[in-house]
Every structure is written in structure tokens, then in C-alpha cells.
Amino acid sequence: xxxxxxxxxxxxxxxxxxxxxxxxxxxxxxxxxxxxxxxxxxxxxxxxxxxxxxxxxxxxxxxxxxxxxxxxxxxxxxxxxxxxxxxxxxxxxxxxxxxxxxxxxxxxxxxxxxxxxxxxx
Amino acid sequence: xxxxxxxxxxxxxxxxxxxxxxxxxxxxxxxxxxxxxxxxxxxxxxxxxxxxxxxxxxxxxxxxxxxxxxxxxxxxxxxxxxxxxxxxxxxxxxxxxxxxxxxxxxxxxxxxxxxxxxxxxxxxxxxxxxxxxxxxxxxxxxxxxxxxxxxxxxxxxxxxxxxxxxxxxxxxxxxxxxxxxxxxxxxxxxxxxxxxxxxxxxxxxxxxxxxxxxxxxxxxxxxxxxxxxxxxxxxxxxxxxxxxxxxxxxxxxxxxxxxxxxxxxxxxxxxxxxxxxxxxxxxxxxxxxxxxxxxx
Numbered sequence: 001x002x003x004x005x006x007x008x009x010x011x012x013x014x015x016x017x018x019x020x021x022x023x024x025x026x027x028x029x030x031x032x033x034x035x036x037x038x039x040x041x042x043x044x045x046x047x048x049x050x051x052x053x054x055x056x057x058x059x060x061x062x063x064x065x066x067x068x069x070x071x072x073x074x075x076x077x078x079x080x081x082x083x084x085x086x087x088x089x090x091x092x093x094x095x096x097x098x099x100x101x102x103x104x105x106x107x108x109x110x111x112x113x114x115x116x117x118x119x120x121x
Numbered sequence: 122x123x124x125x126x127x128x129x130x131x132x133x134x135x136x137x138x139x140x141x142x143x144x145x146x147x148x149x150x151x152x153x154x155x156x157x158x159x160x161x162x163x164x165x166x167x168x169x170x171x172x173x174x175x176x177x178x179x180x181x182x183x184x185x186x187x188x189x190x191x192x193x194x195x196x197x198x199x200x201x202x203x204x205x206x207x208x209x210x211x212x213x214x215x216x217x218x219x220x221x222x223x224x225x226x227x228x229x230x231x232x233x234x235x236x237x238x239x240x241x242x243x244x245x246x247x248x249x250x251x252x253x254x255x256x257x258x259x260x261x262x263x264x265x266x267x268x269x270x271x272x273x274x275x276x277x278x279x280x281x282x283x284x285x286x287x288x289x290x291x292x293x294x295x296x297x298x299x300x301x302x303x304x305x306x307x308x309x310x311x312x313x314x315x316x317x318x319x320x321x322x323x324x325x326x327x328x329x330x331x332x333x334x335x336x337x338x339x340x341x342x343x344x345x346x347x348x349x350x351x352x353x354x355x356x357x358x359x360x361x362x363x364x365x366x367x368x369x370x371x372x373x374x375x376x377x378x379x380x381x382x383x384x385x386x387x388x389x390x391x392x393x394x395x396x397x398x399x400x401x402x403x404x405x406x407x408x409x410x411x412x413x414x415x416x417x
Contacts, residue, residue, distance in 0.1 A: 017290065025291040028343075031382075046336070047295075050386060051349040051378035053173050053208050054330055055279060055297050056226075057151070061234055062252050062281050062295075065196065069237040070290040078191040086194045087181055090234070098177075100151050116191075 003109035005038025009075065009119055010112035014104055017070045018045065024066060038105040042097055060098035064090055067097075077115035089114045151175035157210075157407035169212040171407075177204035179232075198234035202256070228277075230256030246284040246293065254279040258301065264396045269310050271396070273326070275303015294335040301328040305357075305395075316363050325358040326395075337379070346380040355395050384408050 005011055015037055019029040026045035027037075047063040049055055068090055071077065092110050096102045155171040179202040206226040233253045242248065258277045263270035278300045283292035307313055307321040314321060332351040353374045360370035374392035381387070388405040 022289045023291070025289070044384065046346055049297070049332065049334060049349065050380055051376050051388065052330070052332065052351055052353075053175075053206065054299055054353070055332065056206065056228070057175070057177075058254060058279050058281060058297065059295070061232070061254075062237075062283055065234060065237050065252070066283075066290050068193075068196065069239060072193055073239045073241075077193075079193065082191060086196050087198055089193070090196055090198065091179070091181055091200075098151075100153060 003105055003112070005105045005108065007034075008112070009117035010115065011038070011105075011108040013071060013075050013077075013117070014108040014111055017067060017074065018104065023070055023074075024063075038103060038108075040104050041100070042102050042104070042107060043100045045097075047097070057098040060094050063097045064093035067093055071111065071115070075115075075117060077111075077117050078121065080114055080116050084114055150177075155407060157405050167212045169210050171208075171210045173206065173208040175204065175206045175208075177202055179203075196234060196236040198232060200232040200234075202228070202230040202232055204228060225261040227259040228256055229258075230254050230277075230279075240288060240290070243285055244287055246287065248287075249283055249285055252281045258303070260303075262396055269312075269396050271305055271307045271310065273303045273305050273328075275301050275326075275328075277301040277303075277328075294333060297330075297332040297334070299328075299330040299332075302326070303328070312367070312369060313364070316367055316369070317361070324360065327354075327356045327358065329354045329356075344382050346382060349376075349378045349380065351376045353394075 012034075015034050017023045018026045019032070019037070026047060027040065032040050045063075047059050049059050068086070089110075092114070093107075096107050096110060099106075151173060152175075153173045157169050157171055179200055181198065181200045205228070206224070208224055208226075231254070233255075235250045235252065237243075237250075238248045255278050256276070258273070258275055260273040261270070262273065278298075280298045282296045284294045284296075285291070286293050303326060304323050305326045306323045310321060330351060330353040332349060334347055334349045337345045337348045353376075355372040357364065357370040364370050372393045372395050374390065374394050376388065376390045378386055378388040385408045386406075388407070389403070390405070391402045
């Protein structure tokens with residue numbers, strides 16, 4: 001069953017980190033209100049290099065690092081399972097940010113799969 | 122750097138990859154086609170299609186054994202990536218294509234990523250480290266008509282530096298650098314053949330590119346997103362005098378792209394590429410079109 005964009009901490013954290021003007025500021029919340037942001041594609045965010053492909057989607061890596069940093073600083077999530085590693089989580093984030101098809105819902109789904117938030121402790 | 126060392130380095134990278142379990146633990150695929158209208162110095166407008174197809178696999182060698190704790194560890198990534206990219210521009214009449222350039226790129230990269238600083242530790246725009254990627258690349262380059270073509274075997278270094286806005290997780294601008302050195306083997310090259318005769322010898326070449334991406338929405342208004350300025354420079358090493366005299370040893374290509382909302386863009390390019398040697402200035406107005414959204 002596919003993940004649903006809804007009012008939980010995984011979706012809220014994803015939305016606020018990406019849209020907040022003092023966070024990553026990757027899109028304007030006026031253009032994509034919370035309820036309608038789930039279908040927004042990650043390739044349409046501001047970090048993407050559009051003028052050349054000579055960097056091979058390299059920009060996804062620093063963007064994923066920034067998202068991971070913001071998530072830890074602002075929401076202090078724990079690992080969903082103790083065996084999970086930061087490298088695995090970051091690897092999936094990089095793939096999502098490098099993808100042309102993935103959306104904010106896909107990102108929130110990955111966040112939810114890897115992270116346990118305070119309402120789940 | 123002698124070519125034998127490049128081959129040795131590439132062989133070592135390949136052996137390193139094969140020495141570990143062969144299956145990838147990450148995969149990525151990309152299919153992008155952008156309709157564009159291109160105008161050259163002649164003033165004539167050409168309808169074209171820019172395309173990019175990509176497949177990439179990766180294997181992460183840095184996963185430490187989980188320490189059993191619930192907290193996320195600091196990032197210190199060591200990773201291998203391999204795959205291919207096919208990209209270029211098609212127009213109805215290849216002779217009127219100012220971006221007459223097609224590339225097939227087979228790559229193997231070592232990726233090093235370091236953790237970023239938290240807001241409390243980041244008090245200046247230079248608080249974050251450079252991110253690095255180093256690897257080998259085998260490329261097939263051709264003009265759209267496939268009259269001129271060549272292969273490139275070499276090493277490539279990529280890096281990124283973000284100028285962070287203190288107190289936030291955003292950058293005001295980003296600098297990307299690409300430095301490559303490799304052996305170019307011409308397969309067919311009309312201009313070089315005219316000068317050097319039929320025996321086209323391989324040669325060494327530097328390929329440098331710098332890209333600066335800066336936010337402009339505060340400056341130009343809500344419809345503008347960002348400006349990308351890039352310059353790419355190719356330089357043949359120890360080129361024969363006749364090649365230098367014919368100005369076939371060095372090529373520079375500048376590009377400025379203003380990204381607008383709704384995937385629209387305005388672009389200006391100027392200069393030459395190795396297989397597109399007619400020095401040309403072009404102006405483009407276009408939009409990005411997602412094939413996947415059409416179910417293709």
C-alpha cells in the first residue's frame with residue numbers, strides 16, 4: 001500500500017524543512033500549501049542544476065546532507081530500528097533528491113520508515 | 122600525467138569494485154526530454170529537443186556496524202558509483218544545430234561525503250566542508266550528424282561548496298567544480314584529418330568546468346528562481362603546432378541560465394565545444410518537459 005501524504009510528523013517535518021524560509025527554502029509555501037504539497041516533485045526544487053548535466057546529479061548529495069542535518073537538529077528523531085545506519089538513510093535521501101519522479105510524499109515515506117519521532121517514543 | 126597511469130588508476134578502481142560483492146545497493150534512472158527553441162548568430166530559430174538518459178548504480182562501503190544505539194551517527198561516506206549517461210540535442214536540420222553535441226558517458230566514481238554543521242555551530246557562510254567525488258570516465262562524443270566522433274578515457278574530480286546563510290539550512294549560492302584529464306582518441310574528425318592527414322593520433326586533454334548557482338528571487342522578483350553561470354574549457358596538452366595554428370587545441374563555452382517558475386528558463390550560450398567548433402552565440406527560451414509524466 002502506497003504511503004499517504006497526511007498530517008503526521010514525517011510529512012510535517014518534510015514540508016517545513018523544505019519550504020521554511022529559515023530552513024532549506026526549496027519552494028514557496030504559498031505555491032504549495034501543506035495539503036497539496038505531497039505531489040510536488042523533488043526535481044522541481046531550487047537545488048537542481050538545470051543548465052548542464054556535466055555534474056551528473058551531484059547536487060543531490062549536498063542537498064540530502066542538508067536535509068539530514070536539518071531533520072536531526074529540528075526534530076531529533078531516533079532510528080526506527082537500531083540496525084539502521086546514517087549511511088543507509090543518507091543513501092536513500094540522495095537517490096530521492098537525484099530522482100526525476102520522486103515526490104515529497106516519497107521523501108516523507110522514507111523519513112517515516114527510517115525515523116521514530118517524539119510522538120512514537 | 123602519462124596515459125598509462127590513467128589506465129592503471131582506472132583498472133585499480135575497477136578491480137576495487139569487483140573485489141567487493143558485485144551487487145549494487147542503490148539504483149537510479151533518469152529520462153528527460155526538453156523541447157527548446159534555439160536561435161543562433163544567423164538569427165534563424167530552430168526547434169529542438171534536448172535529451173538525457175541516465176542509469177546509475179552504487180555500493181556503499183562505509184556502513185559501520187550499528188552500535189545498537191537509537192541515535193543517528195555522524196556522516197562519513199565512502200561509496201562507489203557506476204553507470205552511464207547519454208545526452209545531447211537534436212534538431213531537424215543538424216547543420217543548423219548550434220549545440221551539435223552528443224555524449225555517451227560510462228563512469229566509475231569514488232564518493233566522499235562529510236557531515237554538515239548544525240545551525241548552532243554554523244555562524245558564517247563558510248562553515249561547511251567541500252564535498253568530493255573522484256573517478257574514472259569513458260566517454261563517446263559525437264556531433265549530431267555522427268560525422269565527427271571520438272572517445273575519451275580519463276579521470277574526473279567533482280566538488281561542491283555551498284555558501285550557507287547563517288542560522289538556516291539554505292545556501293545563498295553554490296559553487297560546483299569539475300576537473301577531468303584524459304586521452305582523446307579521434308575516430309573521425311574532418312578538420313583534424315585535413316591538417317594531420319588520415320592518421321589521427323590520440324592526444325591528452327584537460328576538461329574544466331565551473332558552475333556558480335545563485336538565488337535571484339529577492340533581486341528579480343517572485344517569477345525568477347535562480348541564475349546559473351558556467352564556463353567549460355577544453356585544452357589539448359602539447360598540441361602539434363599546426364593544430365594550434367588552426368585553433369583546434371582549445372575550446373571555451375560559457376552559459377548563463379535564468380530559471381523561472383513552472384520549469385521555464387531563459388538561456389544564453391557563447392563559445393565552442395570540441396565537436397561543435399563554429400563559434401556561436403545562442404539565445405534560448407524553453408521549458409523542461411517530463412517524459413515520465415506522459416507515461417513514456
